[in-house]
Amino acid sequence: MATTEFTLLVAGGSFLAGLLGSLTGLGGGVIIVPLLTLLFGVDIRYAIGASLVSVIATSSGAAAAYLKEGYSNMRVGMFLEIATTIGAICGAYLATRIPTAAIAIIFGLVLLYSAWTSVAQPPELAAPDTGPFARLLRLDGHYPTPEGERAYHVTGVPAGFSLMWIAGVLSGLLGIGSGAVKVLAMDRAMRIPFKVSTTTSNFMIGVTAAASAGIYLRRGYLDPGMAMPVMLGVLAGALLGARILPGAKVRTLRIVFSIAISAVAIEMILQGVRGKI
Amino acid sequence: MAQSQFWNDQRVENIIGNLLRAGVILAAAVVLAGGVLYVAKYGHQQPQYGVFHGEPSDLRSVSQITQQAISLHSRGLIQLGLLILIATPVARVAFSVMAFAAERDWLYVVVTLIVLAVLLYSLTST
Numbered sequence: 001m002a003t004t005e006f007t008l009l010v011a012g013g014s015f016l017a018g019l020l021g022s023l024t025g026l027g028g029g030v031i032i033v034p035l036l037t038l039l040f041g042v043d044i045r046y047a048i049g050a051s052l053v054s055v056i057a058t059s060s061g062a063a064a065a066y067l068k069e070g071y072s073n074m075r076v077g078m079f080l081e082i083a084t085t086i087g088a089i090c091g092a093y094l095a096t097r098i099p100t101a102a103i104a105i106i107f108g109l110v111l112l113y114s115a116w117t118s119v120a121q122p123p124e125l126a127a128p129d130t131g132p133f134a135r136l137l138r139l140d141g142h143y144p145t146p147e148g149e150r151a152y153h154v155t156g157v158p159a160g161f162s163l164m165w166i167a168g169v170l171s172g173l174l175g176i177g178s179g180a181v182k183v184l185a186m187d188r189a190m191r192i193p194f195k196v197s198t199t200t201s202n203f204m205i206g207v208t209a210a211a212s213a214g215i216y217l218r219r220g221y222l223d224p225g226m227a228m229p230v231m232l233g234v235l236a237g238a239l240l241g242a243r244i245l246p247g248a249k250v251r252t253l254r255i256v257f258s259i260a261i262s263a264v265a266i267e268m269i270l271q272g273v274r275g276k277i
Numbered sequence: 278m279a280q281s282q283f284w285n286d287q288r289v290e291n292i293i294g295n296l297l298r299a300g301v302i303l304a305a306a307v308v309l310a311g312g313v314l315y316v317a318k319y320g321h322q323q324p325q326y327g328v329f330h331g332e333p334s335d336l337r338s339v340s341q342i343t344q345q346a347i348s349l350h351s352r353g354l355i356q357l358g359l360l361i362l363i364a365t366p367v368a369r370v371a372f373s374v375m376a377f378a379a380e381r382d383w384l385y386v387v388v389t390l391i392v393l394a395v396l397l398y399s400l401t402s403t
Contacts, residue, residue, distance in 0.1 A: 004320035007312070043329040053359055060365050061301045064294035070287060078373060079388050085395040092399070137384070206297070206366040207392065213363045214399035217356075218338065220331035224355035225324065228312040231359070235305060 003225065010040065011229035018058065018237025023250055024257050025198075026118055027205075028234040029055045029176035030111055034264045037104070037277060042226065044100045044107075044277055048175030049221040052213045054234035055177045059206035061235060062242055072199040073141040076154065076192065080164045080185070084208040087168020092215035095173050104272030107174050111265035114180040115258040127191035131155035134190075143196050152193050160190040172212030177205040289376040293369055300365030304358045311346075311354030318351055339400075367396050 001009075013035050014028070021028035029051045036047035066072055095103065130140055134154040142151040163185035167178040179201055186197035216222050271277045335341045336356050345353020370393045377385040 001324070002320060003322050003324050004316050006324045007316055007320075040326070042326040045329050046326050053362060056362050056366060057301055057305070060297040060362075060369075064298040067290040067294035070290070072290075074286065074290065074373070075385060078370075078385060078392060081370075081392045082388065082395070085392055085399070089395065089399050137388075207370060207396070210363050210366040211396055211399045213359075214396070215402075217359070217363065218400075218402070220333075220337050222336075222356070222359060223326070223332060224311065224336065224352040224359070225315060225319065226326055227359055228308050228315065228355045231308055231362070232305060232312065235301070 006040075007225070007229045010036070010226075011233040013039070014054065014230045014233025015237040018054070018234035018239075019241045020237075020253075020257060021234070022058070022062075022238040022241025023245060023248060024118055024254050025179070026114055026257075026261070027055065027177045027179050028058055028238060029174075030114055030261070032230060032234060033107060033175055034111070034268055036226075036230075038264070038267060038271070044103055045095070045221050046223050046226045048095065048103075048173075049213075049216045049223065050227040050230040051175035052171075052209050052216060053222065053227045053231045055171075055175070055209040056206045056213060057231050057235040058238040059177065059202055059209065061239060063203045063206065065242065066199040066202060069144070069199070071143050071195045072203050073139070073192070073196050075137065076139050076141070076186070076190075076196075077200045077204050079137055079139070080161065081204055081207050083161045083164035084168035084171070084182075084204055085211040087165040087170075088172035088208050088211040089168075089215060090165075091169040091172025091174075092212040092219075093172075094169065095221075096219060100277055101272045101275050103173065104268050104277040106170075108265040108267075108269035108272065110170055110174060110176070110178075110180075111268065112262055115261040115265065117180045117183070118254055119258045122188075124187070124194055125191050126193070127153040127155040129153055129155070131157055133157035141196065143193065150193075152196070153191070155191050156189040160185045163189055168208055168211075171205075171208050172215070175212075177209065179205065289373075292376075293372060296372060297365060297369055300361060300368065304362035304365065306358075307346075307361060308355050308358030311351050311356075311358060314349070314351035315355060363400070367393070367400070370396060 017031035036042040139154040167181035171178040182201040186192040346357035
């Protein structure tokens with residue numbers, strides 16, 4: 001296969017990955033890395049570099065729309081970005097030191113977890129009162145509802161901060177947005193409402209990915225010929241997904257897609273165990 | 278108090294949203310331009326991504342990438358687009374430092390400066 005065909009095929013696959021990632025809420029990164037490694041036989045380090053770049057593009061592109069709606073909490077996002085960016089740098093350094101087979105196995109496990117959380121959505125838990133760290137950092141906020149502004153409390157800052165560090169490590173190591181772990185930190189540990197946590201998480205993903213992408217660039221993991229069709233394809237797919245999402249029935253799509261993604265995850269783990277990645 | 282009204286949170290969020298959008302559009306345009314040149318020049322060759330060899334040093338640092346892009350080398354141009362994309366969230370954080378300072382929210386000026394320092398470290402360390 002010559003470069004022209006390769007570029008067009010990767011761009012097409014990335015477009016689908018961006019579209020499905022945005023419709024299911026999983027994000028393009030968790031799809032693009034298995035697509036490139038399993039289907040196109042790309043070395044996982046190039047795949048991760050290209051995926052990271054596409055993650056920055058979709059996060060920044062979508063954040064513009066979310067910010068105008070007034071859901072995201074800038075103080076929560078900025079404070080937790082200390083944890084995610086430091087984690088992302090740790091993850092990027094880790095990626096250069098551990099064998100690619102281990103990266104593939106960890107990727108598969110995170111993929112299984114992401115597929116699970118996209119289907120099983122536990123009920124929202126509101127914090128009864130503001131936690132001590134949240135009070136110090138003035139993290140409480142409010143968001144618009146049809147019945148007017150609704151205020152919420154934030155709690156569990158130490159647990160949320162620690163989980164965010166892990167989300168950052170995984171993002172830097174695997175080239176993904178780690179949306180599933182970020183939502184775990186904000187929904188479960190810090191008791192932030194869904195609308196606020198998903199939009200704030202999206203907002204943080206770009207900054208987190210930028211921290212590790214800088215290291216990937218300087219280490220020579222970012223190949224322009226590889227990243228170009230991935231970035232453009234995922235961005236176009238994600239923008240289309242965001243446009244049709246409000247009217248789409250995504251429940252069935254999510255379930256079907258989660259099963260497919262789980263199969264891909266197991267394949268990645270097996271390839272890693274056999275040392276083929 | 279005219280200044281603090283000017284810098285209210287919603288206004289800051291709108292400006293940041295537009296900043297992010299502009300950065301992504303500019304980056305995508307540069308990457309696309311480089312991509313067209315790239316396919317025109319290397320389209321017939323065989324891609325070699327199965328084996329990892331790392332990028333040459335002229336596609337790794339800001340100054341060298343800029344040089345490559347100015348002389349319209351396709352791979353350098355794409356890399357410049359990627360650099361603009363990486364710089365977009367960094368610019369967003371830098372802007373937030375100023376916005377929190379204008380609101381006289383010194384605690385968050387410090388928080389945001391820490392994030393900015395971590396980002397700059399990742400872009401400049403080896």
